[in-house]
Amino acid sequence: MLFVQRAARLATASLVLAGLMSSSAVGHASEVERSLAPSGASIGLDAPAVPTVPQPAPAVLADTATTLSPKIRFASLSEAVAAQGADAEDEHLRCLAGAIYFESKGEPLAGQLAVANVILNRMKSGRYPTTVCGVIKQPGQFGFVRGGRIPAIDTGARAYKTAVAVAKVALTDAWNAPVQGAMYFNGVRAPRPGGKRIASIGGHAFYR
Numbered sequence: 527m528l529f530v531q532r533a534a535r536l537a538t539a540s541l542v543l544a545g546l547m548s549s550s551a552v553g554h555a556s557e558v559e560r561s562l563a564p565s566g567a568s569i570g571l572d573a574p575a576v577p578t579v580p581q582p583a584p585a586v587l588a589d590t591a592t593t594l595s596p597k598i599r600f601a602s603l604s605e606a607v608a609a610q611g612a613d614a615e616d617e618h619l620r621c622l623a624g625a626i627y628f629e630s631k632g633e634p635l636a637g638q639l640a641v642a643n644v645i646l647n648r649m650k651s652g653r654y655p656t657t658v659c660g661v662i663k664q665p666g667q668f669g670f671v672r673g674g675r676i677p678a679i680d681t682g683a684r685a686y687k688t689a690v691a692v693a694k695v696a697l698t699d700a701w702n703a704p705v706q707g708a709m710y711f712n713g714v715r716a717p718r719p720g721g722k723r724i725a726s727i728g729g730h731a732f733y734r
Contacts, residue, residue, distance in 0.1 A: 599700065600701065603635050606701045607688065607695055610690070612690050613690070618658040621663075625641065625645055625662045626693055627689040628676075629668070630730065631685040631689060632728075633727070633728035636728075639692055639695060639696055639701065639703070640705045640708065640730070643703040648661045663676070704725065710733040719733060720733070722734045
């Protein structure tokens with residue numbers, strides 16, 4: 527009986543020892559797998575680890591879109607004028623080009639643009655007609671107008687083509703107005719029409 531009890535105790539101790547060794551091996555394997563796993567990954571003993579694929583960094587696109595003000599598209603007024611076509615496509619452009627031609631065709635480009643600016647300033651003021659042709663043809667305002675009409679012009683003349691280009695610059699605001707707010711002009715030696723004199727360009731003085 528004593529022999530049987532000792533044999534049973536030895537068998538039980540062997541089973542306990544085997545269990546402890548098996549548990550230690552599993553724990554060791556788990557630690558090894560955790561050490562190989564990327565940070566934050568969850569590893570299961572029953573499923574293989576899923577490798578982490580590095581994600582490409584988001585592309586950084588340079589913002590190349592720029593919006594340029596029309597006034598800074600050209601390096602000079604002469605460049606702005608040269609960039610315009612010489613065709614007068616509509617009535618108001620023809621009226622403005624005619625006024626520039628008759629009033630200032632011998633003036634520098636800045637003087638021609640200043641004449642155009644006076645006409646546009648009047649149109650926007652609320653005190654004069656609200657169209658370019660209306661301002662120019664208003665009775666008693668421009669000496670070249672005859673019976674409410676602008677005289678015929680040789681449209682092939684170089685001076686007229688320049689006037690058309692200057693008119694386009696003025697109408698599209700493609701260059702800074704050389705006389706801000708001017709409402710009147712006359713010859714520098716002509717009687718002063720009233721108002722504040724703000725500039726003299728070529729043979730004309732301009733007033734606000």
